[in-house]
Amino acid sequence: MDVLLLGSGGREHALAWKLAQSPDLGTLHAAPGNPGIAEHAEIVPLDMDDIDAVAAFCRDRAIGLVVIGPEAPLVAGLADRLEADGVLVFGPSALAARLEGSKGFTKDLCSLHDIPTARYKRFNNAPDARSYIEDRGCPIVVKADGLAAGKGVTIAETKEDAIAAIDACFAGEFGGAGAELVIEEFLEGEEASLFCVCDGSRALLFGTAQDHKRVFDGDRGPNTGGMGAYSPAIGLSEAQVKRAMREIVEPTMRGMAEAGSPFKGVLYAGLILTEDGPKLIEYNVRFGDPECQVLMMRLKSDLLPILIAAAKGDLSGIEPEWSSERALTVVMASKGYPGAYDKATEIAHLPEAGAKARIFHAGTGLRDGRLVATGGRVLNVTASGETVREAARIAYDLVDRVEWENGFWRSDIGHRAIMREDG
Template sequence: MDVLLIGSGGREHALAWKIAQSPMLNRLYAAPGNPGIAECAEIVPLDVADHEAIVRFCRDKAVGLVVVGPEAPLVAGLADRLEEAGILVFGPSAAAARLEGSKAFTKDLCSRHDIPTARYKRFTDAAAAKTYLDETGYPTVIKADGLAAGKGVTIATNRAEAMAAVDGCFEGDFGGPGAEIVIEEFLEGEEASLFCLCDGNRAIVFGTAQDHKRAFDRDRGPNTGGMGAYSPALVMTERLVERAMKEIVEPTLKGMAEIGAPFRGILYAGLMLTETGPKLIEYNVRFGDPEAQVLMMRLDGDPLEAFLAAARGDVSAIAPTWSRDRALTVVMAAEGYPGAYSKGTEITKLPADDATTRIFHAGTSRDGDRLVATGGRVLNVTARGATVREAAARAYAAVEQVGWDDGFFRTDIGHRAIMVEGA
């Protein structure tokens, strides 16, 4: 089978690397790709926003499956157009992608189906939102309604932070005119990520992970798209996974089917593990980034078989198998990220991949013979080990071998899990 992978980040590099190992694969194409993806796929010059061009390419090349990595093309309806053309696609329709594309939509769905989540209110007016905030306590959570590349969430600990967050959302940081925000109760607990392979009616667990959203050590600084992750999430016991599936994921699939928007693809539930049980923080409608990197490092089975089953609408025969190893990834980001950062700085050296350690390209390109940084998150240094501590040691040893003077990284990825292991 020939496969087209859509995307250009670290998530897509990890997916390409793993798909390339499938015995079902004939040829793997990628658009727009990156230098890392180019090592395991044929890069094709497609504009991923041009759905007709993608359909033409798939027809010309007899592509059997399209795997969509990022959320934006899904929210924009790429899966719908491919299905109309009779092309199998791994990823939800635009209607189903509202689970990520609109936080307000998801909160309302939770309310209708008694899915445990934080209390919330929706606002389309800054003044009304500020009045409401003056009536509540802190900390509180302020979210831009639409897509914001993982950065449209503010945990405000005081009035000044809250007012600035509201102004930022309504003045154009994450929306502008017509914008909407959701103000939520702040939940106490530990966060974890649960991934589910869905066919529209049923869901099977497809791994767990924990990521680190804050930019700096000890969970300080602004929220980012993710500065590192590890898998599995040790706090996600079998009992907690069962509860999350029964109380959160399964009612969500039922609710989406009832409104004529069955969900097919990967459903990524961001959870808060509270004293009363797991509660939904948010949904993503694709693999996490950088969580995909650690999941692919641990997956022993064939991802293409799983993705194809979901695209065809029947995952009942899929039983993912996982390495007993832990996997951990450290994000190397450009100085200034998640704010303004320089582009085009040179990466002069990368350590060689081996059986336990790999470098996934997240924001790189070629400038002649030079490898340069073009994104905020640039490299994902990923390793496996018998323990999280061992995986972290291998990853950080590889980080030290990277020749790039213009980046930064957290030095404490996996610290909570390491403490649990040592207890």
């Protein structure tokens, strides 16, 4: 089967690497891709935001499956258009993608179906939102309603911080994503990520991970798209996973089906582990980045049949096999990220990764034959090991051998898990 993979980040490089191992794969096409993805796929000059162009490519090349990596094309309705043309798609419809495309929609769904989450209120203007902050106090969480590339969430410790976040949203800092916002209570607890592959009626557990959103060591500084991750999430017990599936994921699947927008694709539940049990922070409707990288390192099964089964709406008989090893990824980012940063800085050397590691390209390009950084998050140095500590050692050894003067990274990815392992 010929497959089209859409996206250009570390998530898509990890998916390309895993898909390329399938004996059922014909030609893997990728757009827009990156130099790392080009090691496994034929890069095609295709704008994934041009729905008509993607549809025409699929028709002309008889593409058997389209795998949509990022969230924006899903929210824009690319899956709907392709499915209307008879193309098999791994990814949800636009209506189902509202689970990520609108935080307010998801909170309302939780309220309707008694899904445990933080108390909240929605706003479409700054004065009402400011008044609410004055009444509720802090800490409190302010979220742009729409897609903001992981940067539309503020955990406000003071009223001044909260009001600044409100004003930033309504002043257009996040574009249309900030036209509305959600303000919710701050919940105490450790965060973890739970992934399911879904076929419209059922959700198949597809691993857990723990992301590191803050930019600096010790979980300090502003939120980012993710500075590293490890899998499985050691702090998420088997009992908590079962409870999250029963109380959060399964009611969501039923609710979406009842609303006429059954969910197919990856459902990524961001959880917070409170004293009252797991609660939903938010949903994403695609593989996480950088969580996908550690999941692909641990997945022993052929990925392609799993994606096909979900896209066809029948996951019965699918049982993914996972390595017992831990996997960990360190994000190497451009200095200044998540703020302003220099682009097209040269990456002078990437070392050989070895048998238990990979370097996934997240924001790279070629300029006059030189590998350069083109984004904020640039490389995902990923390794596996018997323990998180071992995986971290292998990954950080590889990081130290990357020659890139403009790069920086956190030095403590997996620190919670390592503390647990050490007792």
